Structure formats: C-alpha cells, structure tokens
Amino acid sequence: MRLKNFSLSFGSQIFKSVSDEARLRILHLLHRNGELTISDLEHILEFTQTKTSRHITYLKNSGMVSARKVDQWVFYGIREEVEEMTNRIFEFLIKDSTLLKDQEVFEVLKSNRELAQSRMQNRGLGR
DSSP states (O other), X not given: OOOOOOOHHHHHHHHHHTTXXXXXXXXXXXXXHOOBXXXXXXXXXXOOHHHHHHHHHHHHHHTSEEEEEETTEEEEEEOGGGHHHHHHHHHHTTTOHHHHHHHHHHHHHHHHHHHHHHHHXXXXXXX
C-alpha cells in the first residue's frame, strides 16, 4: 500500500521523526532488516531499554513504525505506507559510517543467533 495523501501535519511528524540520529539509526535497521524487537535494537545500538522504547514510541506515534505482538515479544517494523519514503531517505545515507557499523553489528548478532539455533537443533536430534 502506498501513501496517497501527504498532509502538512503528517509531513511535519515524519520530518520530526527523522531529525533525530537515534531514530534514524532505528529506522535504518528496520528498513534494512525487517522486524526487530526492542532487545535486538538495544544490543545493536548499545542504547538503554528506556531510550530505545522512547524512540520506538515516538516512531509509532508518528505513523512510521508498526508493532506486532507474538507471545511475549513485540516486533517493530516500517509501516508499508512509508516504505517508499524511507527508501528515498536511506538512498542518501547509504554510505554513512554509523549506519554501516550498526548493520555490521546486526549481521554478527544474526550470525550468532543462527549458530545458537543450529546447535540447539543438533542437540535435539542427538537425543
């Protein structure tokens, strides 16, 4: 679904959302990697839970981020309506060193998680 109408008040919320470096870093990780949890974002960005939650709440209230609950986990992702806009924003920031470092940390975290899952599956098969 594409954003059809872009009102001044919605535009103002979007621009306020992307005016903060922490929120831009969160948006970039969600943009590149799909849904993530608060815990994932905390580890990657080295933010406190309070800081991460505050920025996620701001992004949710601005209409840029959605939340989906699965059991005890809440997964956050870019809303489909603003994907095109976030694509454009990150086209300009593609070589930013901070965003590249955040992505590298995500890749290590993902690799470690996959390794742990593989080991747990192997232990289950060995029984």
